[in-house]
Amino acid sequence: MAGHWADFQYEIYLNGMNGTVPRLPTDLTRLEELTEQRLGPGPVGYVAGSAGDGSTARANRTALDRRRIVPRMLRDVRERDLSVEVLGRTLPAPLALAPVGVLSIMHPEAEPAAARAAAARGVPYILSSASSTPMEQVAEAMGDAERWFQLYWPKDPEVARSFLARAKASGYSVLVVTLDTPLLSWRPRDLDQAYLPFLRGVGTANYFTDPAFRAGLAKPVEEDPNAAVLHFVSMFADPGKTWPDLALLREHWDGPIVLKGILHPDDARLAADAGMDGVVVSNHGGRQVAGALAAADALPRVAGAVGDRLTVLFDSGIRTGADVFKALALGARAVLLGRPYVYGLGLDGQAGVDHVIRCLLAEFDLTLALSGHAGPATVGSSDLLEGPA
Numbered sequence: 001m002a003g004h005w006a007d008f009q010y011e012i013y014l015n016g017m018n019g020t021v022p023r024l025p026t027d028l029t030r031l032e033e034l035t036e037q038r039l040g041p042g043p044v045g046y047v048a049g050s051a052g053d054g055s056t057a058r059a060n061r062t063a064l065d066r067r068r069i070v071p072r073m074l075r076d077v078r079e080r081d082l083s084v085e086v087l088g089r090t091l092p093a094p095l096a097l098a099p100v101g102v103l104s105i106m107h108p109e110a111e112p113a114a115a116r117a118a119a120a121r122g123v124p125y126i127l128s129s130a131s132s133t134p135m136e137q138v139a140e141a142m143g144d145a146e147r148w149f150q151l152y153w154p155k156d157p158e159v160a161r162s163f164l165a166r167a168k169a170s171g172y173s174v175l176v177v178t179l180d181t182p183l184l185s186w187r188p189r190d191l192d193q194a195y196l197p198f199l200r201g202v203g204t205a206n207y208f209t210d211p212a213f214r215a216g217l218a219k220p221v222e223e224d225p226n227a228a229v230l231h232f233v234s235m236f237a238d239p240g241k242t243w244p245d246l247a248l249l250r251e252h253w254d255g256p257i258v259l260k261g262i263l264h265p266d267d268a269r270l271a272a273d274a275g276m277d278g279v280v281v282s283n284h285g286g287r288q289v290a291g292a293l294a295a296a297d298a299l300p301r302v303a304g305a306v307g308d309r310l311t312v313l314f315d316s317g318i319r320t321g322a323d324v325f326k327a328l329a330l331g332a333r334a335v336l337l338g339r340p341y342v343y344g345l346g347l348d349g350q351a352g353v354d355h356v357i358r359c360l361l362a363e364f365d366l367t368l369a370l371s372g373h374a375g376p377a378t379v380g381s382s383d384l385l386e387g388p389a
Helices: 005-016 028-038 041-048 055-066 110-121 135-142 157-169 188-193 211-215 225-235 243-252 265-273 295-306 321-329 339-370
Strands: 067-069 084-086 089-091 095-097 125-128 147-152 174-178 257-262 278-281 311-314 334-337 384-386
Touching: 005 339, 028 041, 028 339, 041 188, 041 339, 055 067, 055 295, 055 321, 067 321, 095 110, 095 125, 095 339, 110 125, 110 135, 110 339, 125 135, 135 147, 135 157, 147 157, 157 211, 157 243, 174 243, 211 225, 243 257, 257 265, 265 278, 265 295, 278 295, 295 311, 295 321, 321 334, 321 339, 334 339
Parallel strands: 095 334, 125 147, 147 174, 174 257, 257 278, 278 311, 311 334
Antiparallel strands: 067 384, 084 089
């Protein structure tokens, strides 16, 4: 990339000379409130909501806030390179867009808009199994840009195999298997609105277009959509899966496999023993278990246990460039960004997602430089101190 990500701030200031200010806040923590004001309670609640009373989502933020950066002086940071090697591929920065389903509830251009924004900046886009757009269409929107596929591991092994074959044929290079959603958690914001998009056939595009899924229906989806939705609900997740079942995925996917939702070091070790390539330390943004461990508190233990054997990625709570720095210092190789880019999409489509990516990486670049680092590789635990939140 020519120049530095930080140059975005001068672009903004120069635009100001013509009386142009950014359409969205540059403090990404303000996006949620803006989205609450502009979008309907059902969609906003689905994205912003969490399990139970929201305690885990709050803990994610508290755990990151509690750790404070200790900047170092008089280090040469004129030339910076934010690129990192992740799972055998070079990324322009330690960032990917996390898998978030049903994006059509936020914006009509849905997943393709977010995917195009990611592709334009070289940031991997991770497509959710529960997308509103079939995986082939999203792939087409991205050209040859880096894309990964997130699997909600269905009960029907034929559908799982079909998804993997389609993803491979569509150029998705990494498989991200979400393990923390064998059941849907108790989510009061959705329950109070009685709002679950899947029951309206939203977020089911990959299933409804899948030959193995359609083979299990008495009538085509178009003729009996309600039956198709019920078939989807019956197979979406499988609380009976155990570690030996990973062999099936390894057998049908020859690229890297990353397990998402790991919080315990022993589970990370089991992932390594099962021949996986990486883990995402994540509590699903606080959406699955109320009262759970903050993801940032789990990260150092997991990185300490398997950092030499697996690629350790992180999500749950990332909102700022400083958060990215802290996650790297705690042992992550790269982070996945979730809700902020979805708010950007809801507020301003593809341009909103682009704004979020550029703001986050500009702030990360500046945080890195101002803390005495010319790249992510030198960031470590000695750059943080823990204090009261």
